[in-house]
Amino acid sequence: MAREHTPKFRRAPPALRREALIEATLSCLRKYGHDGLSVRRIGAEAGVSPGLINHHFPSISALVAAAYEALALSLIRSIRQHAREAGAGPRERLRRFYEASFAPALLDPALFNTWLVFWSMISHDTGMRTVHDSTYAAYRAALESLLGELQGTAGVPRFRLRPAAIALSALLDGLWIEASINSRAFEPADAVALCEDWTNALCAGAFPSLLLARRPPRRAGRKRRPPATTA
Amino acid sequence: MAREHTPKFRRAPPALRREALIEATLSCLRKYGHDGLSVRRIGAEAGVSPGLINHHFPSISALVAAAYEALALSLIRSIRQHAREAGAGPRERLRRFYEASFAPALLDPALFNTWLVFWSMISHDTGMRTVHDSTYAAYRAALESLLGELQGTAGVPRFRLRPAAIALSALLDGLWIEASINSRAFEPADAVALCEDWTNALCAGAFPSLLLARRPPRRAGRKRRPPATTA
DNA sequence: GCTCTTGTTGTACGACTGTATAGCAGCGCA
DNA sequence: TGCGCTGCTATACAGTCGTACAACAAGAGC
Numbered sequence: 123m124a125r126e127h128t129p130k131f132r133r134a135p136p137a138l139r140r141e142a143l144i145e146a147t148l149s150c151l152r153k154y155g156h157d158g159l160s161v162r163r164i165g166a167e168a169g170v171s172p173g174l175i176n177h178h179f180p181s182i183s184a185l186v187a188a189a190y191e192a193l194a195l196s197l198i199r200s201i202r203q204h205a206r207e208a209g210a211g212p213r214e215r216l217r218r219f220y221e222a223s224f225a226p227a228l229l230d231p232a233l234f235n236t237w238l239v240f241w242s243m244i245s246h247d248t249g250m251r252t253v254h255d256s257t258y259a260a261y262r263a264a265l266e267s268l269l270g271e272l273q274g275t276a277g278v279p280r281f282r283l284r285p286a287a288i289a290l291s292a293l294l295d296g297l298w299i300e301a302s303i304n305s306r307a308f309e310p311a312d313a314v315a316l317c318e319d320w321t322n323a324l325c326a327g328a329f330p331s332l333l334l335a336r337r338p339p340r341r342a343g344r345k346r347r348p349p350a351t352t353a
Numbered sequence: 354m355a356r357e358h359t360p361k362f363r364r365a366p367p368a369l370r371r372e373a374l375i376e377a378t379l380s381c382l383r384k385y386g387h388d389g390l391s392v393r394r395i396g397a398e399a400g401v402s403p404g405l406i407n408h409h410f411p412s413i414s415a416l417v418a419a420a421y422e423a424l425a426l427s428l429i430r431s432i433r434q435h436a437r438e439a440g441a442g443p444r445e446r447l448r449r450f451y452e453a454s455f456a457p458a459l460l461d462p463a464l465f466n467t468w469l470v471f472w473s474m475i476s477h478d479t480g481m482r483t484v485h486d487s488t489y490a491a492y493r494a495a496l497e498s499l500l501g502e503l504q505g506t507a508g509v510p511r512f513r514l515r516p517a518a519i520a521l522s523a524l525l526d527g528l529w530i531e532a533s534i535n536s537r538a539f540e541p542a543d544a545v546a547l548c549e550d551w552t553n554a555l556c557a558g559a560f561p562s563l564l565l566a567r568r569p570p571r572r573a574g575r576k577r578r579p580p581a582t583t584a
Numbered sequence: 585g586c587t588c589t590t591g592t593t594g595t596a597c598g599a600c601t602g603t604a605t606a607g608c609a610g611c612g613c614a
Numbered sequence: 615t616g617c618g619c620t621g622c623t624a625t626a627c628a629g630t631c632g633t634a635c636a637a638c639a640a641g642a643g644c
Contacts, residue, residue: 133610133621156387156473161602171623176603178621231476238473242387244534245462258535288531288538289547296527300519303475304489307519315562316520320551323559330553331546364591364640392632402593407633409591 131170140178140188142168147189152232156239159186187249190240194257197228202264212271213321219268220317223294224301224310234302262287272325279327280334286324289332293320362401371409371419373399378420383463387470390417418480421471425488428459433495443502444552450499451548454525455532455541465533493518503556510558511565517555520563524551 134142146168150158158164161182165172179185204222205215222228243250265287272278297313327333365373377399381389389395392413396403410416435453436446453459474481496518503509528544558564 129610130608131610131622136621139621155477160600162600173603173605173624174622182602235473235476238469241534242466242469242473245466246386254534285539285543289528292527292531292547293524294527295530296523296525297520299526299530300523303472303485308516312516312562316523316560319560319562322561323554326559328554328557328559329547329550331543331550360640361638362592362640367591370591391630393630404594404633404635405592413632 136178139170139174143170143175143178143185144189144192146170147185148193148236151189151236151239152230155235156242159239183243183247184249186240186243187247187253190250191253191257193236193240194253195260198257198261198264201228205268212268212275213325216268216272216321217314217318219265220294220314223298223317224313226310228298229301229305229310231302231305234299262291265290272321275325278325281324281329281332282334286329286332289329290317290320293317367409370401370405374401374406374409374416375420375423377401378416379424379467382420382467382470383461386466387473390470414474414478415480417471417474418478418484421481422484422488424467424471425484426491429488429492429495432459436499443499443506444556447499447503447552448545448549450495451525451545454529454548455544457541459529460532460536460541462533462536465530493522496521503552506556509556512555512560512563513565517560517563520560521548521551524548 143164146164147159150160150163150167152158154163159182161172161175164185165175168174175182175185179188201219201222205219207218208214210218227233240250240254244254245251262284266283269281269286269290270283273280273283294317297316300307301310301313323329324332374395377395378390381391381394381398383389385394390413392403392406395416396406406413406416410419432450432453436450438449439445441449458464471481471485475485476482493515497514500512500517500521501514504511504514525548528547531538532541532544554560555563
């Protein structure tokens with residue numbers, strides 16, 4: 123009888139183990155939503171004892187914050203890369219950005235539920251707030267970059283970049299949420315078409331509140347907003 | 354020494370007690386978010402023993418569904434009533450609808466967290482799904498009604514009502530979420546201005562994917578979308 | 585004033601939570 | 615081959631959770 127000593131567990135370098143735990147956390151969130159966030163469930167998903175989580179992360183909320191950052195950055199990178207493919211013009215890149223945003227993988231209800239858990243922790247957990255601020259800034263920066271390139275195109279009026287990016291981000295988020303909650307509300311292509319319409323309207327100068335006034339009429343006490351003077 | 358018999362508790366008709374429990378549930382959700390959903394916390398908030406909840410509701414998720422419906426209907430009614438005030442024209446009513454949607458009471462982060470809890474339960478709980486479907490239908494119907502009146506105005510092209518309402522709903526939701534998560538992103542007035550811009554663009558026919566073609570060119574293999582045939 | 589209905593309480597139950605800690609054991613290194 | 619570092623397991627702990635159930639008592643009707 124040989125010494126068939128099957129090891130009870132296998133050691134892993136901390137970096138790899140942390141990554142595996144993050145992956146298991148995301149998997150649990152997808153499967154069980156908010157109820158997936160328990161050391162025992164995540165440990166089981168990773169094939170590891172529950173106590174190991176507190177060995178690699180100071181607390182479970184730190185693990186969730188790490189998972190939030192990993193998923194957010196991964197999605198942003200994926201969408202941005204899809205948009206940058208094929209050296210087309212700025213307008214084309216935006217369209218590809220929209221298409222990537224409403225790809226089947228992004229419209230997964232499980233992903234939506236995961237995101238809801240992250241969002242619900244932002245106001246209570248400072249770590250989650252930090253991750254949200256940085257990843258959202260990165261997302262908005264990606265939009266600002268694309269919109270900025272668009273501004274160089276002939277015939278496109280100057281507009282305020284950051285508010286435009288925020289508005290576009292809101293439109294994308296809103297459509298994504300509606301499609302995720304009620305998948306039969308509309309098709310992904312409809313969402314892309316709506317974003318396209320919005321972009322065309324922006325290029326046509328149809329959004330006065332986003333337009334950049336060339337010479338801001340410095341008059342105080344305006345009721346609405348100084349009307350854009352740009353041609 | 355008189356018989357000062359202070360009763361340990363006071364009875365209430367079931368309807369009133371249910372309403373009080375629903376109110377307590379909303380209060381707990383606002384205060385503690387997802388962690389507020391416990392029979393003990395809600396019972397304490399209502400000044401009542403935890404067991405009473407299971408006496409008036411078959412389970413705690415039924416109570417949450419009732420709270421979801423109560424809050425959603427209340428908000429819809431409030432916004433719609435604010436829009437209908439003062440018999441102005443359709444365009445003015447829409448503006449008032451936007452202003453009501455971004456009033457300080459609606460931009461409360463606590464309200465946002467409450468809503469996140471509701472949303473996160475939709476995919477798992479059938480009762481929540483039912484409430485969501487009906488209340489969202491009511492909300493969209495309110496938008497369709499306002500947009501429908503707008504269509505009667507001179508110079509406004511015919512557009513597909515339901516998709517337009519869905520798109521507007523997405524825009525409103527997206528802006529509301531961004532403002533709720535990151536209150537410093539933009540002012541309520543900015544959100545209203547963006548909605549106003551969107552509406553003006555719609556009236557100007559700047560959203561082709563929403564426009565209603567009068568005589569659909571029945572040609573197959575269209576790239577974008579077969580134009581709606583409805584009159 | 586008494587009875588009866590039933591709204592309400594209090595407790596018990598099993599399952600679950602996150603964290604702390606003591607000790608086991610994989611595996612590189614001498 | 616065996617020592618030693620440390621990743622890892624296992625257990626204990628004090629909570630919390632939702633639900634069930636028996637007993638209590640408020641308050642209306644007689």
